[in-house]
Amino acid sequence: MSVFKNNSRPQTPTVRDGDQYARVINGLKHIYNSKIKPLETTYNFEGFHSSPLTNSDIEAKPIVLLIGQYSTGKTTFIRYLLDKAYPGEHIGVEPTTDRFVAVMHNSEERVIPGNAAAVNAELPFRGLNKFGQAFLSRFQVSQTNSPVLENMTIIDTPGILAGDKQRTERGYDFTQIIEWFSNRADLIILLFDSHKLDISNEFKLAINSLRGQEEKIRVILNKSDMVSQQQLMRVYGAMMWSLGKVVQTPEVMRVYLGSFWTEKPPNCFEDCRELLEAEQNDLLKDLRELRRNAAIRKINEIVKRARLARVHALIIGHLKKEMPSMFGKNKKQEKLLANLDKEFVKIQHKHHLPAGDFPNPERFRQNLSLYNMDKFKPLKEDIIARVDEALSVDLPRLMSEFPQGNPMLDEQQ
């Protein structure tokens, strides 16, 4: 187990990092609950967009999703990261992991079966209920005490099989599950085995289902020390050749050549060791930055949501104001509904808002028709002022805690 003692294994974040992350998440919860959520609930934001965020939504750790054909070393990779087995872990040459396992932090070891996990409000897996019993009996949460898991939740998955075994014998739609997790993941790691490289059709399907998530994907060409350097180059080239055909984006995916084992296999090659170590360090660095990036992304998402909710409140307040106080309410409501785009323009002018910040009038009208506009709350300056303060002071201050620039915000601008 000596590998974990040298610096090629992930370093747990320093106390400062840990404090910083916790501080940012706490700050975010506070800002959202005190300054943004009141505006959302006052102006029926939920009916037009999405329900208010819960604390566990904001607290949720970055998710790392592992995907690969069977025996590529997914479970071994997790053991390498944790420096120990997670509860209920299986490693072996045959297809071994037979379920989706969310490996999470907890002070004591325990396994929560899928059904129990999916109803637990503390866990971010309630969305899995819709996949029903067949899937939930193939899902579990494994909790263990690990500094690595303080920073991320890792999803171990069953290896992708070829042919009928994959398609019909599972009892649930593997690709749909992969899609669900990949939408929520912060990092998706595709594992390939340089020892036996063949991309089955089923694996291709799984990769295709990641469309739109390409920027989260990293590829590990694992067991790179099980072949000689020249062979490794052939395998690596062949993998990129095939991946280029499967993945539509012209941007090349970042690949890490590596071999993640906890006990060095006796028959491994040493001619690329330096390269592999450099690559592994790059990957571990990526993983260490995950939490920082996830925190930045969370701030960014809350900023977006606050802007959206603010415009929404201005629209609702405007409509309420246009309604007559006594007679002709129905007629006026119909007129407003019919001329929604013109009302939007009025609001834009009054508040100096760009048209691009406004929702699609057609879809807004559909939601709006379910409401009685007279029942809307009038615009309250103090509620708006609180969101303005969150946007102009609190959230930027939180962001400034990341001294090395904030890629997500840069990107957005």
Place this chain on the structure above:
Amino acid sequence: MSVFKNNSRPQTPTVRDGDQYARVINGLKHIYNSKIKPLETTYNFEGFHSSPLTNSDIEAKPIVLLIGQYSTGKTTFIRYLLDKAYPGEHIGVEPTTDRFVAVMHNSEERVIPGNAAAVNAELPFRGLNKFGQAFLSRFQVSQTNSPVLENMTIIDTPGILAGDKQRTERGYDFTQIIEWFSNRADLIILLFDSHKLDISNEFKLAINSLRGQEEKIRVILNKSDMVSQQQLMRVYGAMMWSLGKVVQTPEVMRVYLGSFWTEKPPNCFEDCRELLEAEQNDLLKDLRELRRNAAIRKINEIVKRARLARVHALIIGHLKKEMPSMFGKNKKQEKLLANLDKEFVKIQHKHHLPAGDFPNPERFRQNLSLYNMDKFKPLKEDIIARVDEALSVDLPRLMSEFPQGNPMLDEQQ
């Protein structure tokens, strides 16, 4: 120039190899001229297929075609192979090679301009006449005394430029020329520069025009020592990713990571030297085997041609025999033309021939209608016997001079 003295440079074939190749080519010329060509000329093979082979067709050396964007090191690669500059060679950082250059063996140095080269019956370039003056003024043959060139002719090409420079300013259709050479080449080498990798649209077009020739293509990722090992992996991966998208075949092209220079650049990296040398040796081995493979392919082509000509002679002889000796010749000719497929079946039964060996009746009829069947020569047993002997005795004996199996024939069966 020390690199040429160590064993990483191409070894000239041993005298035994040279003798064997010359012996095979001489044997082939003899068999073709004495046993196959008489049958072709007696039964108008030329009018239905192609004109008889000349000695220089059979003697023509394997052609190696180099293709790549400008400054990828094509001309430098030739200098590396020859251990000297060819007459009229230019190497430089700007686009330098401004014409197609056929680098060939000759006891004395000389440059033959394109127009003169294309009318020279000794040279295999008469087909280039059809591209006219604009191209021929951008073509030349450079001859020099080199043991390497005793085994192959190398085609240096102008670097592919991006955008208008490539498309309109050349005055001739670059892609068509590439197509012409690639059809005749035994090996097509695509050169990439790991120092600046971007596949221009024009390069993509050139690669697309090689469709159908994929198995001849080898890729060199050149200047691989101008980047560090980790960078090289990125560049190599990116190249395979893009190539996989451009090239339709699922089979991965063979890539050689290498750096072909005659004087080691001062700033190059050494961390992959061993790998690069192993790769270069593999490529040079491929080049050394070119002549052997080309000889095997030539035998194979002559076998194919002889079979085709034999069936052709049987058809012509049969038609002649069906013609009446006195009256009703026109009517009979028309009837034979109309029922050509039935006549084919008769010939198949009589001579125990598979239907697949027969030409397309429709196309055969078109050619046939230009002839007066009465003027055809009757089948002569001795001419057929000679071809039979070539097919059953002479050509197999020639083939057996290659002890290590004959991939081309295996493939055909």
